[in-house]
Amino acid sequence: MRIQRHPLLSPALGTQRELLSFHYGAGKGQKIYLQASLHADELPGMLVLHHLKGLLADFEARGQIHGEVVVVPVANPIGLDQTLMHSQLGRFEFASAENFNRNYPDLAAAIQPAIEGKLGQDPVANVAVIRAAMADAIAAIKVQTELQSLRKTLTTLAFDADVVLDLHCDFEAVMHVYTETPYLDQAEPLYRHLGARAVLLAKGSGGSSFDEAMSGPWWRLAEQFAGRFPVPLSCLSATVELRGAADVYHSLAEQDAASLIAFMQHRGVLGGAAPALPAAACVPTPLAGSETLRAPHAGVIAYRRDTGEQIQAGEVVADVIDPLSDTVTPVHASVSGVLYARSFVRYATAGMDLCKVAGSVPFRSGYLLSA
Numbered sequence: 001m002r003i004q005r006h007p008l009l010s011p012a013l014g015t016q017r018e019l020l021s022f023h024y025g026a027g028k029g030q031k032i033y034l035q036a037s038l039h040a041d042e043l044p045g046m047l048v049l050h051h052l053k054g055l056l057a058d059f060e061a062r063g064q065i066h067g068e069v070v071v072v073p074v075a076n077p078i079g080l081d082q083t084l085m086h087s088q089l090g091r092f093e094f095a096s097a098e099n100f101n102r103n104y105p106d107l108a109a110a111i112q113p114a115i116e117g118k119l120g121q122d123p124v125a126n127v128a129v130i131r132a133a134m135a136d137a138i139a140a141i142k143v144q145t146e147l148q149s150l151r152k153t154l155t156t157l158a159f160d161a162d163v164v165l166d167l168h169c170d171f172e173a174v175m176h177v178y179t180e181t182p183y184l185d186q187a188e189p190l191y192r193h194l195g196a197r198a199v200l201l202a203k204g205s206g207g208s209s210f211d212e213a214m215s216g217p218w219w220r221l222a223e224q225f226a227g228r229f230p231v232p233l234s235c236l237s238a239t240v241e242l243r244g245a246a247d248v249y250h251s252l253a254e255q256d257a258a259s260l261i262a263f264m265q266h267r268g269v270l271g272g273a274a275p276a277l278p279a280a281a282c283v284p285t286p287l288a289g290s291e292t293l294r295a296p297h298a299g300v301i302a303y304r305r306d307t308g309e310q311i312q313a314g315e316v317v318a319d320v321i322d323p324l325s326d327t328v329t330p331v332h333a334s335v336s337g338v339l340y341a342r343s344f345v346r347y348a349t350a351g352m353d354l355c356k357v358a359g360s361v362p363f364r365s366g367y368l369l370s371a
């Protein structure tokens with residue numbers, strides 16, 4: 001295992017943060033990249049990667065890594081240092097108010113002019129051409145802020161991986177996975193090993209999140225050059241939501257690390273026989289079919305349904321109660337599906353997101369992500 005240290009741009013006199021990446025194996029083969037806590041207050045992934053590092057060290061000692069596995073257990077040292085009135089707030093950067101998981105570079109647009117004359121009929125050669133152009137484009141990105149340097153560093157570490165897994169969590173949730181529709185086949189062993197209760201599919205959900213910035217260029221270029229040059233889907237990327245923010249336990253983390261090992265064995269990156277693929281715990285659904293239920297007015301939230309439960313369209317999922325007027329307003333789902341995430345806050349401001357139901361019929365369009 002090699003440790004690489006990546007200094008971030010210093011935002012203030014006397015301050016310098018750094019990112020650490022841990023590299024297992026170095027032989028020929030696929031590259032797998034995993035990072036945790038890009039939203040710095042989402043901590044289950046950190047514990048999972050702590051356990052995964054121990055397992056990977058064993059595989060490396062046995063010479064059973066056929067390729068490279070890169071682990072970044074602390075992907076956002078900026079957000080980890082954001083404590084306000086005793087609360088750690090790691091989703092948005094204090095300096096810019098930007099979401100740490102948005103605004104990653106559009107590599108397809110950046111490299112298209114450079115690769116136009118270099119592609120041919122050999123898909124493997126085209127992958128090499130595209131990755132070389134991506135490396136140049138990323139190196140040319142000028143950064144002026146610490147946040148920009150964080151984004152550039154993470155992109156540099158991940159862009160040439162065959163698999164990129166970004167480990168997050170929701171407030172209160174069951175295991176679920178976001179990935180791009182063209183990669184559904186590649187993602188199946190991942191979500192089956194993880195036991196995901198929802199798989200949310202989109203093809204460019206807007207916002208340039210980290211996972212889509214890694215996987216998106218390949219299907220975009222494949223479409224752009226369709227009929228002229230073959231471009232394989234060469235970066236399966238997924239945002240893995242490791243249940244809720246408080247689901248940080250050794251037992252769960254050990255189980256999830258074992259699932260990730262099984263997935264990497266299935267991909268052939270780790271030696272040894274992969275455990276049998278478990279049955280899928282859900283049917284993937286479009287992100288455009290996911291309904292976010294919102295508070296109709298301010299009040300106390302009393303949930304009537306729990307995460308992981310199947311909801312029928314029309315059912316009441318929660319009540320919002322105003323104890324001054326004693327108004328009790330039921331909040332109905334308008335789609336059927338699993339209640340895969342809900343807020344852990346129990347006081348709603350008007351319009352606040354309460355919970356999400358994974359419906360199977362697309363009804364939304366445009367920007368599909370939450371704030």
Ligand SMILES: [Zn+2]
Nearest residue numbers: 039042168169
């Ligand atoms: Zn997150």
